[in-house]
Amino acid sequence: MDSKAKRILTLFLTFFKIGAFTFGGGYAMIPLIQREIVEKHGWMTDEDILDIFAIAESTPGPIAINSATFVGWRVAGFFGAALATFGVVLPSFVIILLISFLLTNFADIPTVQYAFMGIRAGVLALLVKALWTMYKKAPKGLIAYGIMAAAFIVTAFCNVPVLAVIAGCALVGLGSSLWMARKEGKK
Numbered sequence: 001m002d003s004k005a006k007r008i009l010t011l012f013l014t015f016f017k018i019g020a021f022t023f024g025g026g027y028a029m030i031p032l033i034q035r036e037i038v039e040k041h042g043w044m045t046d047e048d049i050l051d052i053f054a055i056a057e058s059t060p061g062p063i064a065i066n067s068a069t070f071v072g073w074r075v076a077g078f079f080g081a082a083l084a085t086f087g088v089v090l091p092s093f094v095i096i097l098l099i100s101f102l103l104t105n106f107a108d109i110p111t112v113q114y115a116f117m118g119i120r121a122g123v124l125a126l127l128v129k130a131l132w133t134m135y136k137k138a139p140k141g142l143i144a145y146g147i148m149a150a151a152f153i154v155t156a157f158c159n160v161p162v163l164a165v166i167a168g169c170a171l172v173g174l175g176s177s178l179w180m181a182r183k184e185g186k187k
Contacts, residue, residue: 018033022126034049058166143172
């Protein structure tokens, strides 16, 4: 097996593992994707993966699938993107198929209800970890904190569509960086 085929297989297996062992959706997968792609395999840097998460969140579709596609493309081109995407989706498809069968037959059993309550608590912990990891790596400053606070307020309390918030944040970020570059140019 040549090195590109081996890399593509490794991408598939990596994202299959991420998809199989992460409950809670794409945001819960962020720390695992970062660890596997940056720390374990060294395919990208922390800055690269942060950019990919930003792009994956800004494009239509689930963040985990978009991230897998972008990482796969950067690491091994078209087939890397296709197999990384397939790898992250396949476990969820199989698990959802099994759960749908089990839930219709066993949803009223208290043990099953307690198990799902525990899973929800674990998912919350993974989301907080993802938030903390992204916060540590994100640029900081008055403008960044302002954008973050405004985005939280309008999504949490004003029912503004997430797409509008993302577009607004991108425009404010672009505008502020252009303003700062212009200000630096005058010095």
